[in-house]
Amino acid sequence: MYVDSHTHLDDFPPEELDGVLERARAAGVGAIVLAGTTLASTEACVELARRTTMLLAGVGIHPMDVTAPVDDACAEQLRQLALSTPKVVTVSETGLDFDKGAPDLSLQYQAFRAQIRLALELGLPVIFHSREIPGQPELHMEALKVLRQEQGWRVGGAMHYFQGDERAARECVDLGIYVSMAKPLLRRPDLQAIAAALPLENMVLETDTYPQPFKGSRDKWTEPRDVPLVAEKLAELKGVPVEEVERVTTANFLAMCERAGAPGRVDAVRAAME
Numbered sequence: 001m002y003v004d005s006h007t008h009l010d011d012f013p014p015e016e017l018d019g020v021l022e023r024a025r026a027a028g029v030g031a032i033v034l035a036g037t038t039l040a041s042t043e044a045c046v047e048l049a050r051r052t053t054m055l056l057a058g059v060g061i062h063p064m065d066v067t068a069p070v071d072d073a074c075a076e077q078l079r080q081l082a083l084s085t086p087k088v089v090t091v092s093e094t095g096l097d098f099d100k101g102a103p104d105l106s107l108q109y110q111a112f113r114a115q116i117r118l119a120l121e122l123g124l125p126v127i128f129h130s131r132e133i134p135g136q137p138e139l140h141m142e143a144l145k146v147l148r149q150e151q152g153w154r155v156g157g158a159m160h161y162f163q164g165d166e167r168a169a170r171e172c173v174d175l176g177i178y179v180s181m182a183k184p185l186l187r188r189p190d191l192q193a194i195a196a197a198l199p200l201e202n203m204v205l206e207t208d209t210y211p212q213p214f215k216g217s218r219d220k221w222t223e224p225r226d227v228p229l230v231a232e233k234l235a236e237l238k239g240v241p242v243e244e245v246e247r248v249t250t251a252n253f254l255a256m257c258e259r260a261g262a263p264g265r266v267d268a269v270r271a272a273m274e
Contacts, residue, residue, distance in 0.1 A: 001030030001273050002231065002246055003253040004224040005180055006092065006127055006160045006206035009034050009055070010044040020209075021054060024224035028246070030054060030273030031253075032224050033206075035093040035127065035160075037062035039074065042081055049087040054272050057085075058092030060115055063108045063129055070114035078115070082122050086264035087272070089257050091119040093160065095129030096143045098136075109146065116150040119157070123262035126157035127180070130164065140164040144171045153177070155260040161208045162191070169194050178204045178256055183222060185233050196237040200248045204256070205230050 004024070009032065012020060024032060034049060035058045036042025042059045049057035059078045061070060068074075082088045094115040096108050112128070119126045126147070132139035140159075147153065158178040159168070172179050181203055185191050195203070205227050212221040228242070231249070235242040250273075257265045 001250065002028055002205060002227045003250050003269070003273075004029055004032045004207050004209070004227050005158060005204045005253055006035050006182075006208050007032055007224060008037070008208070008210040009224075010036075010041055010048055011210050017048075017052075020223055021052070024227075025054070027225040027228050029224045029227050030250075031056055031269055033058055033090060033092070033127075035090075036060045036081075037093055038065045039077055042078065046081050046084060046088060050085055053274075056087050056089045056269060056272055058090040058127060059088055060092045060094045061111055062093045063095050063097040063111065064102060066103045066107045066111045069107060070111040075114055075118055078118060079122065082118075082124065086262075086268040089124065089265045089269060090127045090157070091115050091122070091124050092127035093129050094126065095160070096146070097129060097131045098133050098139050098142075099131050102131075112143070112146055113150055116147060116152045119155050119260070120151065123155060123260050124265070125155050125256045125260040126152055127160050128157060129160055130168075132164075137165040137168070140168040141171065144168065144175060144177070147175060147177065156256055157260075158204050158256065160206065163188075165190070166194055166197075169198055173198070173202050176259070178202060178252055180204050180206045181230055181234060182206050182208055183226060183230060185230055192233070192237055195234055200234075200238060200240070200245065201252060203234070203249055204253050205234075205249045
C-alpha cells in the first residue's frame with residue numbers, strides 16, 4: 001500500500017472526508033499524513049488522526065502563517081499535541097517561503113529553526129516547505145542550509161512537494177532528507193530528469209491535497225487517490241514495475257520515521273495501513 005506523506009485534509013468539510021478516504025483506499029493508499037499549518041490546524045489534524053484509522057498527523061506552523069515568533073508557549077503547545085498520540089509522526093508543515101507576500105523572513109527563519117529544534121527533542125522527522133522566487137532556484141538551498149546548521153539531519157525528513165533543481169536534490173540526499181514527489185512530476189521535464197537520476201531509495205510520495213474550487217469540476221481536485229499516478233510516472237522514468245515504486249517509497253516513509261527515533265511512531269504508521 002502507498003503512503004501519502006503530505007495532505008491538508010483538515011481543510012475539507014467534514015461531510016467530504018469519508019468519500020475522500022474511500023477513494024484513497026480504493027486506489028491502494030493505506031496511510032495519509034495531515035500537515036498542520038497553524039496551532040488550530042495542528043489541533044484539528046491531531047484530532048482527525050485520533051478518530052480515523054488511516055490518518056496520521058504532523059504538528060507545525062506553515063511559513064506563510066507565521067505572524068509572530070515561535071516562542072516557548074507556542075512550542076509547548078506543539079510539543080503537547082505531538083506527545084498526545086503516537087499518530088503524530090512528523091513536524092510539519094514548517095519551512096521557508098520567499099514568494100511575494102510571504103511573512104517577514106526573519107520571523108520565518110526563527111520559526112523554522114524553533115520547529116527543527118522541537119523535532120530533534122521529540123525524535124520526529126521534519127517534512128518541510130520550500131518555495132523560491134521564480135528564476136531563483138538557489139533559494140531552495142536556504143531551507144537545506146538551516147537544516148544542516150540545526151543538525152536536522154539527525155532526525156531526517158522530506159522536502160515536501162519537491163520542485164527544486166538537481167543541486168537541491170543532491171543536497172537532500174547528502175543530508176539524508178527524502179525528496180517528496182507529487183503531481184508536478186507528471187508535467188515537468190526538469191523534475192522527470194531529476195527523478196530518473198535519483199535513487200528510488202531517496203524518494204517518498206505525496207499529493208499536498210487541499211480544496212481546489214478554482215479547478216471548477218470537483219472531479220478534477222487532487223486527492224490522496226492520485227498517489228498512484230505519481231508512482232506510475234516514477235516507475236516509467238525508472239524503468240521498474242509500479243509495484244516496486246509502491247514497495248520502496250512506503251518502506252522509505254517507514255524508515256524516515258524509524259530513523260527519527262520517537263517510540264511507537266513506526267507502529268502507528270503500520271497500524272494506519274492495516
